[in-house]
Amino acid sequence: MQTVISVEKVSKSFGNQQVLKNIDMLLKKGEIIGLIGPSGSGKSTLINIALGVERADSGLTTIFGQKMPNRMLLGKLGYMAQSDALYESLTAKENIRFFAEMKGVDKKLLTPEITRVAKIVSLENYLDKRVSGFSGGMKRRLSLAIALISDPGLLILDEPTVGSDPALRLQIWQELHRMRDEGHAILVTTHVMDEAELVDRVALLLGGELIANDSPQNLESQYHVDSIEKVFLKAEGELK
Amino acid sequence: MRRTIAISKRIFLELIRDKRTLAMLFLAPVLILTLLNYVFSINTSTNVNIGVVNVQRSMKSTINDVKHVNIKEYDNKKEAKKALDNQKVDAIFEENQHDDYSVLYANTSASKTAMIRRILSASFTQEKTFQMADTLKQMTEKLGMNSDNKNTTNDVNLKESYNYGNKNTTYFSSIMPIFMGFFVFLFVFLISGMSLLKERTSGTLGRLLATPVKRSEIVFGYILSYSLVAIIQTTIIVFFTIYVLNVQVTGLILNVFIINLLLALVALTFGLLLSTLANSEFQMMQFIPIIVVPQIIFSGIIPLDSMATWAQWIGNILPMKYASNAMTDVILYGKSFANILPELLMLIIFIVVLLVANIFGLRRYRKV
Numbered sequence: 001m002q003t004v005i006s007v008e009k010v011s012k013s014f015g016n017q018q019v020l021k022n023i024d025m026l027l028k029k030g031e032i033i034g035l036i037g038p039s040g041s042g043k044s045t046l047i048n049i050a051l052g053v054e055r056a057d058s059g060l061t062t063i064f065g066q067k068m069p070n071r072m073l074l075g076k077l078g079y080m081a082q083s084d085a086l087y088e089s090l091t092a093k094e095n096i097r098f099f100a101e102m103k104g105v106d107k108k109l110l111t112p113e114i115t116r117v118a119k120i121v122s123l124e125n126y127l128d129k130r131v132s133g134f135s136g137g138m139k140r141r142l143s144l145a146i147a148l149i150s151d152p153g154l155l156i157l158d159e160p161t162v163g164s165d166p167a168l169r170l171q172i173w174q175e176l177h178r179m180r181d182e183g184h185a186i187l188v189t190t191h192v193m194d195e196a197e198l199v200d201r202v203a204l205l206l207g208g209e210l211i212a213n214d215s216p217q218n219l220e221s222q223y224h225v226d227s228i229e230k231v232f233l234k235a236e237g238e239l240k
Numbered sequence: 241m242r243r244t245i246a247i248s249k250r251i252f253l254e255l256i257r258d259k260r261t262l263a264m265l266f267l268a269p270v271l272i273l274t275l276l277n278y279v280f281s282i283n284t285s286t287n288v289n290i291g292v293v294n295v296q297r298s299m300k301s302t303i304n305d306v307k308h309v310n311i312k313e314y315d316n317k318k319e320a321k322k323a324l325d326n327q328k329v330d331a332i333f334e335e336n337q338h339d340d341y342s343v344l345y346a347n348t349s350a351s352k353t354a355m356i357r358r359i360l361s362a363s364f365t366q367e368k369t370f371q372m373a374d375t376l377k378q379m380t381e382k383l384g385m386n387s388d389n390k391n392t393t394n395d396v397n398l399k400e401s402y403n404y405g406n407k408n409t410t411y412f413s414s415i416m417p418i419f420m421g422f423f424v425f426l427f428v429f430l431i432s433g434m435s436l437l438k439e440r441t442s443g444t445l446g447r448l449l450a451t452p453v454k455r456s457e458i459v460f461g462y463i464l465s466y467s468l469v470a471i472i473q474t475t476i477i478v479f480f481t482i483y484v485l486n487v488q489v490t491g492l493i494l495n496v497f498i499i500n501l502l503l504a505l506v507a508l509t510f511g512l513l514l515s516t517l518a519n520s521e522f523q524m525m526q527f528i529p530i531i532v533v534p535q536i537i538f539s540g541i542i543p544l545d546s547m548a549t550w551a552q553w554i555g556n557i558l559p560m561k562y563a564s565n566a567m568t569d570v571i572l573y574g575k576s577f578a579n580i581l582p583e584l585l586m587l588i589i590f591i592v593v594l595l596v597a598n599i600f601g602l603r604r605y606r607k608v
Contacts, residue, residue: 051450055607069608071452079450085443087250089257094250101246102451130257146447 002029003065004154004185005050010059012045019045021208023059029153032176032186034199036232041205043189044082047156050187051079063154075103077154078147082162084139086131092118092142093127099146117145120175137164144172155179155186161195173198193229202228206239243453247461251435252468261431265473269423270480276419277485280412288352288359291320291329298370299335302363309359331356404572405488416487417567418539420477424470424500425507425560426532432466433511433524440515440605449606459598462512463505470504471497490574496567499580502587503563509594510559516601535560540568562586 005027012020019042027033037043048054049061052069061068064076086095096114105113118124121141131139144160160176161169173195176186180200188199196202197216204212204219212219212235216228223231255261289310292300304311312329314320320332324344330352332344343360345353405413439445448458474497481487489496514531518524538544538555547555555561566583569575 051606052608053446053449053606069606071454071608073452074450075452077450079447081443081446081450083443085447087254087444088442089254090250094253098246098250099447099451102243102448102453104243104452 003027004029004063005187006060006062007046007050008060010046010049010056010061012042012049012054012057019208020049020056023210025203025210025213027154027185027187029185030180030183031201032180032188032199033201033203034196035187035189035203035205036191036193036196036228037205038236039191042208043205044158046205047158047187047189050156051077075150076152077156078149078152080143080147080155080157080160082158084143086139086142086146088132089130091128091130092123092134092145095131095142096127096146096149100149103150105150113149117148120148121145122171137168140164141168141172144175153184155184157186157188159189159191161190161192169195193227193232196228202231204232204235206236211235211239243457244460244464247453247458248464248468251462251465254435255431255465255469265427265431265469266476268427269419269473269477272423273416273419273477273481273485276415277412280415281410286349286351286355288331288356289329290356290359291323291332293317293320293332293334295333295335295341299363299367302366302370303333303359306359306363333360404490412485413487414568414572415541416481416485417571418536418541418564420474420481420496420571421500421503421563421567422536422539422560423477424473424504425535425563427473428466428470428504429507429511429532430524430528431469431511432462432508433515433518433527434521436462436512437515437518437521437524441520445605449602455602455606456599458602459509459512459595463508463595466504466508467501470501473504474500487571489571491570491576495570495577495580498577498584499563499566499570499587502584502591503559506559506563506587506590506594509591509598512598513594513601516604534558539564559587559590 003026005025007023007025010020010023011018023046025033025046035043035046045054049056050063050068052071052074055069063070063073066073087098090098093114096117097110100110100113114127115124118127121144123138123141123145126134126138131142134142140160140163144157147155147157155176157176161172164172169192176188177198180186188195190196200215201213202216202219203210212222212231214222219228219231220226223234225231225234255265287308287310289312290303291312291314292303293314293316300311300313303309312323314323314332317332317334320329320334321344323329324332324346327346330346330349334342334344336342341360343356345356347353400407402409436445439448449455478489478493478496482489482493510531514527515524518527534554535558538551538558539560544552544555544561562583566580569580569583
């Protein structure tokens with residue numbers, strides 16, 4: 001299967017604090033990786049290196065076989081940050097259109113693309129409403145819709161379900177599974193442990209090191225527990 | 241190019257929907273200019289009250305003939321001093337003996353003190369002239385000469401005309417060109433800085449930089465939208481000052497627009513750059529006293545050539561100075577585009593340097 005993200009021996013320090021130590025990670029086409037770790041474990045730094053926001057001190061990061069940071073590659077991935085990052089005074093449509101233009105979506109395809117991504121997150125009836133009037137869940141969905149613009153082969157989603165109710169959470173995961181089955185590669189960070197059961201592979205990041213990288217089932221049997229939450233706690237305990 | 245236009249359209253759309261900021265941009269300058277015009281128009285003449293003690297009649301009447309001067313007589317110095325302390329008079333003028341005078345200024349207003357000093361010295365000269373004329377008259381009469389030759393004392397005729405404005409031109413006219421530029425500088429600086437700051441803190445900048453957009457496209461997007469803001473603002477200010485406040489613009493109005501546009505771009509690039517040093521809107525406001533206020537101090541409201549050399553050098557590194565000079569040249573002296581070219585070039589240098597600094601500054605948020 002085709003490799004989408006390849007992280008090889010990546011290290012990164014801020015000042016004298018080492019945030020990532022020799023990380024190796026692969027994400028293949030048609031796969032969802034769940035990046036788990038407590039805050040401060042280096043999740044965001046790893047994502048930022050993949051996006052080209054940060055440059056690794058050493059090691060190699062490639063996306064679709066090309067070395068990062070690379071500006072043009074950013075058009076092939078969809079990114080959803082932890083904060084909703086929306087223009088509140090603009091309507092949902094104007095927000096989607098703006099980011100679609102930034103991604104270089106063809107002018108003729110703009111309108112059908114806006115409708116397409118809005119439908120996925122069931123916001124098609126709210127397109128002309130201003131974001132400032134949106135509920136938290138609606139903002140989260142709009143944020144996801146923007147990440148889905150131009151149907152990118154790679155999705156990097158930072159806490160996509162934070163602050164959403166169970167129904168919305170289910171809807172988002174159904175959509176992610178559908179996209180995976182269509183052949184998209186998805187990197188998700190989450191702190192909701194039962195969501196970690198829904199991914200294909202769990203990458204457990206603790207203290208800047210990748211201490212586990214396997215399917216949830218394999219990890220549970222490896223640690224002799226029955227949930228990812230317990231794997232997490234056990235791994236954290238072992239480290240201390 | 242397409243992204244630049246999309247970014248500027250978005251910024252403009254956000255601005256148009258922010259009614260309060262819009263009001264500040266377009267109504268605040270009009271309000272402040274109206275107030276300034278009012279304040280500087282009503283007080284064109286200073287009235288002074290002089291308390292006199294024991295001064296001979298001819299001298300008193302000479303002083304009293306001067307416009308905007310009132311004389312109040314006091315019997316002794318003590319009474320006069322009381323009046324001075326109660327702000328009834330602005331100075332006490334006393335004749336100790338013949339040709340020996342003393343004056344005590346309240347000196348709470350430098351301009352009043354200067355005016356009284358001028359009046360008194362003029363009065364002395366006039367008194368002396370009268371005395372001499374009298375003496376001359378007496379001498380000619382004594383010599384038995386005929387003094388019916390009245391034509392020699394013909395009134396001197398002085399015809400007044402004005403290079404700029406008319407006799408009603410006030411101090412406001414001379415500072416107005418400076419303010420026309422200053423409003424553009426202040427508002428564009430603050431609003432553009434706040435706008436990028438908000439984009440950073442809300443995370444939209446991060447999301448924007450996760451698309452293939454170039455850093456320069458973002459900066460040029462801001463430039464495009466705020467140039468439009470500056471043009472609209474300048475239009476409002478120019479037409480308001482010309483048609484409502486009746487201020488005369490001697491030079492080409494087009495030059496006024498060119499200066500303000502360049503100044504707006506300096507303010508914009510300056511605001512964007514400084515916003516990267518601020519973590520909140522409040523920290524952005526803190527740049528007003530350290531960045532904006534010096535601009536107005538050194539803009540020429542207080543004549544720069546009377547300042548110390550080091551102070552003049554501070555003025556030289558502030559963009560407002562060049563814009564004010566150019567604006568004054570165009571509005572008050574009707575200078576042409578070629579005359580203000582050196583100032584415009586200085587503004588362009590500021591813009592280019594700040595522009596490059598901004599494009600590099602955005603590297604902090606994305607490495608490519």
